[in-house]
Amino acid sequence: MSAARLAVDPLAAAQRLLGATLICRGVEATIVEVEGYGGVPNGPWPDPAAHSYRGPTPRNTVMFGPPGHLYTYRSYGMHVCANVVCGPDGTAAAVLLRAAVIDEGKPLVQARRGDAVPEVALARGPGNLCSALGITMEDNGIDLFDPSSPVRLQLGGPLPAQAGPRVGVSQAADRPWRLWAPGIPEVSAYRRSPRAPAPGASD
Template sequence: MTTPGRDVLRDADHPIEAARALLGATLTVGAVRARIVEVEAYGGDLQGPWPDPASHSFRGRTPRNAVMFGDAGHLYVYRSYGMHYCANVSYGPDGVAGGVLLRAAEIIDGHELVASRRPGISRHSDAARGPGNLGSALGLTLDDNGVDLFGTHPDTRLGLGEPTPYRSGPRVGIAVAADRPWRLWIPGSAAVSAYRRSPRAPAVTERWDDRVRD
């Protein structure tokens, strides 16, 4: 199915372009609506245009990562550390692997439902701060893996917004390709998560420029 939002993600000529398109997007899952304020881009396998050893798709297509190799605009949901569900959005043409991890969001609607899913949270900005917390706030499970965000699914929809100023820096918690500045966030949002470098990653060899960009 062709839609303007899907076309933007399908035609992205670099992972950063796909990540930028998703910053400020609105994701609705059931009664919860959230604005995406932090994302992390991931490439694909060695045969694709964006080889990325940190990506789930780097070693090739499997039943688990098949959504990343499919058409743009689908949810790739996986379980992290056996307890959290993390959500990605596929991008690029069908057959080329790529995914953008949704790292943090601001809850717009459904605050009471989110509070029931995230008990003990005292600040609204913490409800979907971090990819596992975002998945919990939205109520995502593996049943949502493969959902078409621009299709006819009655409960799950994605709306891309206007381009927004952003900052970029290294990705969080990965041991390989750790210094690629493929993490993007909206400056000033309290929902953006803190940067934590993996202890298994090599020492930092250069200083990243994280000035605000349009």
């Protein structure tokens, strides 16, 4: 499948990534929860919650690159999180991978995550997803559609989706750009940021 299918707005890209297969270091997983993020104020999808909102920096420059590349960052300085860059080349946008169902490589994932972690929680949450699949900060910028990449993406038919506000953001907190497959226990719980305005008072 071509990365050209992701050269669309963040919400459309999120829908196309839901149900896609992620292949990484001995593990295959189906993506079941995602969040779309836009870009700069004068772009087509201004998004004050996005890392790219204030323009390109050495940290976020991948978000402005061609679609189908991986953008990684550390949450709270600890947990690696993975995003799939979307939108046309030169326009910042990405989709955060929030949760996945492990299809192959469960013993390897269990070893990475620890024996005490329940199977449904192995890749629930963006940091846990990266830990489960072995995604690191060194994977930042790789082409997910290159057959030689250590992290690869296969787009398939989209899953049925529900939409709701994004998790933990204080800006644009009501924007319904989080999509998930209903009825899947691996999907994470919604948690609104305590710094966000009251529901209904934010874009």
